[in-house]
Amino acid sequence: MSQTSFRHDVPGTAASTWHDDRRWSGMPPLELSARDGRRLEHVVVVAAHPDDESLGAGGLLSRLLRLPDDERPRIEMVLLTAGEASHPSSPTHTREELAARRLEESQAALGALGGAADRVPVECWGSADGRVADHEARWVDRLSTLVGDGSRALLVGPWRHDGHPDHDAAGRICAAAARRTGARLLEYPIWFWHRAEPHDAPWVDLRRLPLDAATCTHKRQAVHAHASQVRPLSEDPGDETLLQPELLAHFLGEQEVFVEAPARDETLDELHRSVAEPWGADTRWYEERKRALALAMLPARHHGQVLEVGCSTGVLTRALAERCDDVLAVDSSRAAVSAARRRTEDLANVEVQQRLLPEDWPDGRYDVIVLSEVGYFLSPVDLDELVRQSANGLDRDGLVLLAHWRHPVQGWPLDGAAVHRAFEALPGWSRIAEYRDRDVELLLLGPEHRLPDPTA
Structure with a gap:
């Protein structure tokens, strides 16, 4: 699979290129369950940066959070970094200020999906933005402990081959933890849709989660709650919008797409x-x-x-x-x-x-x-x-x-x-x-x- 280098601020593959591919609508639908169809009791969503979870799995979270109390699994969220390096040349925000702002935005986005703070605990584990791989072994151990017996658990995280170093490291962490615990693993691509083309996709492993109109609305609100990423921090150079409308188009449709492939632990x-x-x-x-x-x-x-x-x-x-x-x-x-x-x-x-x-x-x-x-x-x-x-x-x-x-x-x-x-x-x-x-x-x-x- 190609690992083409990419930049967020230049045009990539359009969402329409993916949607027009005949294989896009033929992906098997995704059932929200644990391994082997078991009842889902525990869900852990992992993000490399605040906003990854809203872009890649906001619809999944919204659907789970709107289930009746007696059917809703226990949901936890892990942010591996605070995303403080999103605007490295910002003249208006220090890294510390960006970290605090992005964590607040993640909470607001979760609220838009229906996840009040008392319903979905969120932990930020504190890797430096851009350096998730430095703590890979440590986070595998910690995530495995958090998941525990995964026979009725679902672990959702970035795809191991997304093309961004933090996302790839986060994906390897999730894959290793899923292998150790037995949790079902779903991986969400983010930058892959932007940097790659349909012939690069692992179509046999892709699954689609249909989103109804209400879920689409909640996800859109969640994505736009990450204001530091979808709007400019200021009019000054270095504070430009990170997630342009062309990129957001990959995530605001009527389905989410996940990779479901065998988990591996290389430890x-x-x-x-x-x-x-x-x-x-x-x-x-x-x-x-x-x-x-x-x-x-x-x-x-x-x-x-x-x-x-x-x-x-x-x-x-x-x-x-x-x-x-x-x-x-x-x-x-x-x-x-x-x-x-x-x-x-x-x-x-x-x-x-x-x-x-x-x-x-x-x-x-x-x-x-x-x-x-x-x-x-x-x-x-x-x-x-x-x-x-x-x-x-x-x-x-x-x-x-x-x-x-x-x-x-x-x-x-x-x-x-x-x-x-x-x-x-x-x-x-x-x-x-x-x-x-x-x-x-x-x-x-x-x-x-x-x-x-x-x-x-």
């Missing part, structure tokens, strides 16, 4: 790219001891087919290979897979694959499935699916070995205890063996008929 891959062994598995006593405990939990001297989920750099993979016929080790990180392949290249009974589980679950049946320090890097929704896939992927006498850190995991909604509870909830499964200390818990789970005979 762990970036960690493996930047650090040769991120967890210190080669050197830390905690890691060495945990591996020894895990191997001691396996009940037989030798097992058949083993699946290791989340193999990282392959330290545990090598140890498992000594106790089984074959190991399939998988990880979602390309960098981790490369490292694990290098570590195990001399072992004929090890195969390492890049897979994003649970959706890319491998074929085959396994005698043992191993998850070590990986379950809490899944969303609650994906964890439930992984548990189901594990149960279906085991042989009749198969076992699941779990090993997880017992302390909180910052930036992810799950912890080790939640992971273990999810696996233990499977009917017909029981604890075959267990170990717990201050830092780590290990569980060996299997079918009830594998429980040791106390009379033997």
Whole structure:
């Protein structure tokens, strides 16, 4: 997809160019629900700057805010910056004055949509305008905590490929948080409509939200509440109108358009790219001891087919290979897979694959499935699916070995205890063996008929 550079103060692609494209009216309609059609209980709207939310999702907000009290989800809004750099050469407004004004305008716009302050909490997280990417990891953690269990949540934010650096960073933040929490993700383009042309659009991922006349009116009022952006600050040079009528035409029609594409979280891959062994598995006593405990939990001297989920750099993979016929080790990180392949290249009974589980679950049946320090890097929704896939992927006498850190995991909604509870909830499964200390818990789970005979 092209990333053509653009300027706000020169003509871009006209709204009519988009609207006249035959694909514009053929986009699938958008249903306002959580993942898999579940009832929507929580909505978090993210904006890089005050006014993004009104332009890109004002109609969506208006529709939700006008629902009856017993149907309306809880709605929260996050502004990553105060937009203080919108007029960098203004002779009449300092950056601080612009920040205060733009935050006030955002509240006024929300009011025009029906969102009084006591109904929609708004937080400004305080990145410098133009520098959202500087705090990307921090905001992913914070947004993931705000969303929590996303199984009935909708996360709405700028598109990852909008073309403005703050919007792109905000989109990556939302995508990572959606992946971690399991929230449904909708992304709204802003500058893309101005800088790109119809042949650049990801048409297969676009969804339209029809807006009735009342919603169009509310959205128009909200957009014009951002007076510092839609009108000049003064007649002086440097105080010109930022959002010209030609640009606003993209947002004041009878529908809003969102991108709905798979969410991605690159955090762990970036960690493996930047650090040769991120967890210190080669050197830390905690890691060495945990591996020894895990191997001691396996009940037989030798097992058949083993699946290791989340193999990282392959330290545990090598140890498992000594106790089984074959190991399939998988990880979602390309960098981790490369490292694990290098570590195990001399072992004929090890195969390492890049897979994003649970959706890319491998074929085959396994005698043992191993998850070590990986379950809490899944969303609650994906964890439930992984548990189901594990149960279906085991042989009749198969076992699941779990090993997880017992302390909180910052930036992810799950912890080790939640992971273990999810696996233990499977009917017909029981604890075959267990170990717990201050830092780590290990569980060996299997079918009830594998429980040791106390009379033997």
